[in-house]
Amino acid sequence: MAKKKILIVDDEPDVVKWLTILFENNGYDTASAFDGSEGFAKACSDCPDLITLDISMEGESGAKMYKKLLENETTAEIPVIMLTGASPKLDEFLARMRGSKRPAAFMEKPVTDSQLLDKVTELIG
Amino acid sequence: MDSAKSASGRGKDLIYRQLFQQMPFCIAVIDRDYNIVDANRDFSDQFGEWQGRKCYAVYKHLNQPCDRCPSVDVFSDGQARATDAVGVDRDGRSTHYVGHSIPIFAEGSAADVKYVLEMTRTVAGTGNWQQEYQILFDRVPCYITIIDRDYRIVRANEAFRENFGDVIGLYCYEVYKRRSSRCDNCPATKTFRDGKLHRASQTGTGKSGQDIHYVVSTSPLRRTGEEIAHVIEISTDVTATRKLEKQVIETERLAAVGQTVAGLAHSIKNILMGLEGGKYIVSLGIKKGDSEMINEGWEMLDRNFTKTTSLVRDFLSFSKGRLPELKMVRPADLVSEIVNLYRDIAAQSGITLKAEVVDSPREAPLDPDGIHTCLTNLVSNAIDACLIGDQKGSEVTVRVEDTGEKLIFEVSDNGSGMDYDIKQKIFTTFFTTKGSGGTGLGLLTTRKIVQEHGGKISVESRRGEGAHFRIAFPRQRLLSLYQTGKETAVEH
Numbered sequence: 001m002a003k004k005k006i007l008i009v010d011d012e013p014d015v016v017k018w019l020t021i022l023f024e025n026n027g028y029d030t031a032s033a034f035d036g037s038e039g040f041a042k043a044c045s046d047c048p049d050l051i052t053l054d055i056s057m058e059g060e061s062g063a064k065m066y067k068k069l070l071e072n073e074t075t076a077e078i079p080v081i082m083l084t085g086a087s088p089k090l091d092e093f094l095a096r097m098r099g100s101k102r103p104a105a106f107m108e109k110p111v112t113d114s115q116l117l118d119k120v121t122e123l124i125g
Numbered sequence: 126m127d128s129a130k131s132a133s134g135r136g137k138d139l140i141y142r143q144l145f146q147q148m149p150f151c152i153a154v155i156d157r158d159y160n161i162v163d164a165n166r167d168f169s170d171q172f173g174e175w176q177g178r179k180c181y182a183v184y185k186h187l188n189q190p191c192d193r194c195p196s197v198d199v200f201s202d203g204q205a206r207a208t209d210a211v212g213v214d215r216d217g218r219s220t221h222y223v224g225h226s227i228p229i230f231a232e233g234s235a236a237d238v239k240y241v242l243e244m245t246r247t248v249a250g251t252g253n254w255q256q257e258y259q260i261l262f263d264r265v266p267c268y269i270t271i272i273d274r275d276y277r278i279v280r281a282n283e284a285f286r287e288n289f290g291d292v293i294g295l296y297c298y299e300v301y302k303r304r305s306s307r308c309d310n311c312p313a314t315k316t317f318r319d320g321k322l323h324r325a326s327q328t329g330t331g332k333s334g335q336d337i338h339y340v341v342s343t344s345p346l347r348r349t350g351e352e353i354a355h356v357i358e359i360s361t362d363v364t365a366t367r368k369l370e371k372q373v374i375e376t377e378r379l380a381a382v383g384q385t386v387a388g389l390a391h392s393i394k395n396i397l398m399g400l401e402g403g404k405y406i407v408s409l410g411i412k413k414g415d416s417e418m419i420n421e422g423w424e425m426l427d428r429n430f431t432k433t434t435s436l437v438r439d440f441l442s443f444s445k446g447r448l449p450e451l452k453m454v455r456p457a458d459l460v461s462e463i464v465n466l467y468r469d470i471a472a473q474s475g476i477t478l479k480a481e482v483v484d485s486p487r488e489a490p491l492d493p494d495g496i497h498t499c500l501t502n503l504v505s506n507a508i509d510a511c512l513i514g515d516q517k518g519s520e521v522t523v524r525v526e527d528t529g530e531k532l533i534f535e536v537s538d539n540g541s542g543m544d545y546d547i548k549q550k551i552f553t554t555f556f557t558t559k560g561s562g563g564t565g566l567g568l569l570t571t572r573k574i575v576q577e578h579g580g581k582i583s584v585e586s587r588r589g590e591g592a593h594f595r596i597a598f599p600r601q602r603l604l605s606l607y608q609t610g611k612e613t614a615v616e617h
Binding site for chain 1: 390391394395397398399400401402403405406409418421425428429
């Protein structure tokens with residue numbers, strides 16, 4: 001059976017590196033991107049089974065990328081775990097998302113490896 | 126009347142008597158014991174029965190001498206005086222009159238004042254006009270006092286009496302400021318000297334000890350051809366405005382603190398993610414016996430510990446919780462200082478650093494160290510932007526301008542510029558485009574210092590077209606903070 005693929009989108013290189021090693025060591029394939037526009041392009045080209053997405057990034061934000069995912073037929077159903085460092089950003093995001101499909105999960109940084117893995121297993125097995 | 130009786134001949138006596146009676150204003154003759162010894166017909170018409178009565182009982186229906194009695198002064202120094210008072214007429218109505226108190230000397234003496242002749246005329250021809258004038262004087266929403274040349278208050282309106290108490294006859298400086306001597310730079314002194322209108326911003330003490338901030342204007346009160354006998358002081362109470370101004374500054378300060386804390390939390394969370402990641406990779410490397418992975422994890426831990434150290438160091442310097450230490454400085458000097466400091470560093474990278482001083486800015490109350498930090502941050506950012514932009518003829522200009530209302534510092538460059546997204550972030554989060562080279566605290570610190578001065582910072586920029594940072598300090602706010610600072614310093 002082919003491995004399931006997780007797309008990691010975060011502007012912190014250390015976070016990307018950690019999550020890559022964590023997921024690959026637990027039987028997943030990974031792809032990564034450092035901002036929203038690169039993330040959306042990879043979501044379209046790589047068809048991941050799940051996306052971990054940081055809200056606040058230096059380039060295009062995670063909120064904007066999430067909106068683009070929903071608007072695109074091929075990406076609209078991909079489960080997304082929103083990772084956020086700042087609560088006000090999350091509130092702002094939720095306000096903007098009113099009426100739209102909510103992400104599969106929200107997790108506030110810092111998360112531990114087991115918390116994240118449990119959530120991933122719950123969503124895609 | 127003694128002086129009249131001393132005139133020779135019954136004919137002359139009769140003429141003086143009739144003249145005295147028919148003069149078209151009130152005349153009363155007062156002795157040293159406040160007895161009215163004579164008065165003319167107009168006086169009787171205006172004030173009623175006077176025979177055998179004291180002047181204060183007749184003029185003002187009092188049972189003891191007035192606090193400030195012009196006749197007492199005339200008896201004491203023999204100098205005539207102009208008076209301006211409110212009394213009570215024969216029907217019990219309040220009446221405003223002006224008059225002269227003139228000494229009558231004992232025969233053959235130029236020093237022994239035997240009587241005082243009080244010649245008065247009511248100010249208003251009609252009762253209505255007088256009443257309207259009185260209402261206007263009392264109800265106008267500002268403080269009005271009239272002071273004489275000794276700086277004693279001879280009249281005060283209702284608004285003034287409500288806030289400062291019963292003050293007639295007291296010195297203005299003891300009433301306004303609880304001082305025992307005249308204030309420095311007193312606008313009334315200037316008006317007495319040059320007869321012109323003067324204005325000053327002052328802080329006084331109310332009757333309950335509360336601070337009252339007011340702007341006072343002084344104007345001369347004199348009759349044609351005479352020297353200035355009185356000065357009118359009209360003060361507008363700006364205490365509420367000052368309070369609001371302080372509240373606005375405080376609110377902005379608190380908003381900055383809130384954003385700072387949110388930004389700090391964001392940075393710490395990212396560092397914790399890095400530490401969590403490093404820990405995981407090291408453990409995995411040990412479990413697998415993979416030394417390369419252990420090294421990779423260790424480097425991640427190391428990098429994030431270093432980030433913690435820099436963040437804490439910068440944050441401590443950022444969070445120095447103090448009010449700006451304002452002192453009067455020349456804004457142009459602050460600009461030259463920064464330009465001299467950075468000129469060589471900029472030149473080494475092929476960047477021209479220029480100072481531009483517009484409209485010879487006046488001295489302003491600023492915290493020189495704080496402004497130095499702001500300009501240092503902006504200039505070093507501008508130099509970095511020129512280095513990234515990597516174009517020929519790079520230029521950074523530090524400019525200061527005085528518009529009278531505002532003091533404006535500007536730092537412009539023709540470097541890499543910023544797009545919309547970056548502009549939105551630079552003042553609101555711990556944002557850096559310099560990778561591990563910056564903590565993102567420079568512009569936050571700058572904004573904090575600017576806000577502590579009651580100012581605003583803004584930026585105009587487009588990617589590839591340089592940036593233009595502008596710091597504007599409203600002079601009124603700077604002044605208000607400066608005065609508050611001085612008062613706090615005195616209190617401590």
